[in-house]
Each structure stands twice: as C-alpha cells, then as structure tokens.
Amino acid sequence: xxxxxxxxxxxxxxxxxxxxxxxxxxxxxxxxxxxxxxxxxxxxxxxxxxxxxxxxxxxxxxxxxxxxxxxxxxxxxxxxxxxxxxxxxxxxxxxxxxxxxxxxxxxxxxxxxxxxxxxxxxxxxxxxxxxxxxxxxxxxxxxxxxxxxxxxxxxxxxxxxxxxxxxxxxxxxxxxxxxxxxxxxxxxxx
Ligand SMILES: N[C@@H](CCC(=O)N[C@@H](CS)C(=O)NCC(=O)O)C(=O)O
Numbered sequence: 001x002x003x004x005x006x007x008x009x010x011x012x013x014x015x016x017x018x019x020x021x022x023x024x025x026x027x028x029x030x031x032x033x034x035x036x037x038x039x040x041x042x043x044x045x046x047x048x049x050x051x052x053x054x055x056x057x058x059x060x061x062x063x064x065x066x067x068x069x070x071x072x073x074x075x076x077x078x079x080x081x082x083x084x085x086x087x088x089x090x091x092x093x094x095x096x097x098x099x100x101x102x103x104x105x106x107x108x109x110x111x112x113x114x115x116x117x118x119x120x121x122x123x124x125x126x127x128x129x130x131x132x133x134x135x136x137x138x139x140x141x142x143x144x145x146x147x148x149x150x151x152x153x154x155x156x157x158x159x160x161x162x163x164x165x166x167x168x169x170x171x172x173x174x175x176x177x178x179x180x181x182x183x184x185x186x187x188x189x190x
Pocket of ligand 1: 097
C-alpha cells in the first residue's frame with residue numbers, strides 16, 4: 001500500500017494516523033512543482049493529496065480513502081452524525097487551505113472581499129458548532145472524527161491561521177491529545 005501525500009497536509013495526516021499500525025509506504029511529495037507534481041498528476045488528476053494506491057487500485061480524497069481503509073482494516077464505519085461532523089471539519093479545513101493559498105499568492109487576506117469573507121464566515125460558523133459539540137461532551141473518544149479534528153486544529157496552529165481566542169475548548173481538545181505517539185510521529189513541524 002502506498003500513500004501519496006505531504007508531511008504538512010492535515011488531510012494526509014489523518015490517513016497517516018489511521019495507517020499508523022499498518023505497513024505502508026509514505027511518499028512525501030512537494031505537490032506544487034517539479035517531478036513530484038508530475039508523479040501526483042500521473043496518479044491523481046485532481047492534483048490533491050492524499051491519494052492511496054493499493055494493489056493497483058487508486059483512491060482519491062481522504063474521505064473515500066478512510067472508507068476504503070475502514071472496510072479493509074475492519075474499522076467501524078461512520079454513523080451519519082459522524083459523517084456530518086466530518087463535513088464540518090472538511091469545510092473549515094478547505095477554507096483554511098484556500099486562505100493559505102491566497103496568502104502564498106501574495107494576496108492580502110485582511111481585505112474585505114467576498115471570496116475571503118465567505119471562507120472566514122464558514123470557519124467561524126464551523127468552529128462555533130464544533131465548540132458546542134465539545135461542550136456537550138462530543139469528540140470524547142479517539143476515532144476518525146477526533147483524528148480529523150486534531151489534524152485540522154494542529155495544522156491551523158502550525159500555520160498561524162487563527163488565534164482560537166473564542167474557542168478555548170478547541171485548544172483544550174488539542175492539548176489533551178498532543179502527546180499521542182501517532183501524533184508526535186506525524187507532527188508537521190519536524
Ligand atoms: N477533499 C480533499 C482535500 C485535500 C486537499 O485539499 N489537500 C491539499 C493539501 S492540504 C491539496 O492537495 N491542495 C492542493 C491544491 O489545492 O492545489 C481530501 O479530503 O482529500
């Protein structure tokens with residue numbers, strides 16, 4: 001089994017954590033240019049990571065990869081409520097990726113522009129909902145939704161994309177899990 005990804009991607013990290021006890025090859029790619037981009041293009045036409053290859057079968061998108069692995073590795077499949085939590089996390093994570101790409105394109109993300117405002121509103125709406133879930137005792141285990149939430153929060157802290165000022169429960173959640181071996185082993189800062 002081969003996982004195409006990058007050490008810094010939060011979408012890749014969630015799959016690396018899921019695969020932490022499963023033998024696999026991890027290819028850490030520079031996805032934005034050069035030979036690595038060509039390799040990625042030859043595997044995944046969306047030009048995004050993660051992408052999984054298993055016995056000649058290619059799977060795109062972390063969500064589909066999880067579902068493939070869950071059935072292959074006998075993990076529990078997700079309930080509809082968990083699927084909704086993943087949709088929330090993915091939506092905020094996608095918006096953060098867009099903001100980071102704007103920044104990398106030297107576009108000032110403090111401008112009052114529709115495209116920027118929509119991302120920021122989505123992030124606040126999702127963070128507020130996730131905080132309420134935490135307050136109500138949600139995200140209390142260590143299964144795929146928690147792994148995805150941790151990967152996003154940690155990446156946002158790493159990239160300094162949000163202060164979390166109004167979301168102490170998200171920081172508390174992060175603190176609670178940060179020393180897990182599968183998380184220190186996949187830390188994007190190393
Ligand atoms: N829905 C996708 C999102 C993956 C994604 O956005 N990955 C980022 C890296 S964090 C990427 O490959 N971005 C490249 C681009 O946007 O061109 C998934 O869950 O796998």
